Amino acid sequence: xxxxxxxxxxxxxxxxxxxxxxxxxxxxxxxxxxxxxxxxxxxxxxxxxxxxxxxxxxxxxxxxxxxxxxxxxxxxxxxxxxxxxxxxxxxxxxxxxxxx
Numbered sequence: 772x773x774x775x776x777x778x779x780x781x782x783x784x785x786x787x788x789x790x791x792x793x794x795x796x797x798x799x800x801x802x803x804x805x806x807x808x809x810x811x812x813x814x815x816x817x818x819x820x821x822x823x824x825x826x827x828x829x830x831x832x833x834x835x836x837x838x839x840x841x842x843x844x845x846x847x848x849x850x851x852x853x854x855x856x857x858x859x860x861x862x863x864x865x866x867x868x869x870x871x
Contacts, residue, residue: 825838828842
């Protein structure tokens with residue numbers, strides 16, 4: 772059914788959200804995604820440090836060695852996870868000020 776503005780039950784043609792909001796909104800969304808990742812990954816490391824470290828054992832040799840070390844030292848992994856989540860929360864609060 773073609774769009775007929777003003778007629779009940781019809782809607783204007785869809786415009787992608789990012790096209791209406793522009794680049795600043797896309798940047799905000801990427802920042803939001805980054806914040807969610809930091810908080811979520813940090814909380815996973817705080818709750819299940821060995822499992823969280825083992826989940827990232829892939830990639831270059833240096834990275835694999837680091838993740839294996841963190842898996843063997845759960846308290847260190849937990850501390851890093853709490854710091855990561857705290858940074859994510861700080862970033863979320865700071866990000867909100869940018870859009871007020």
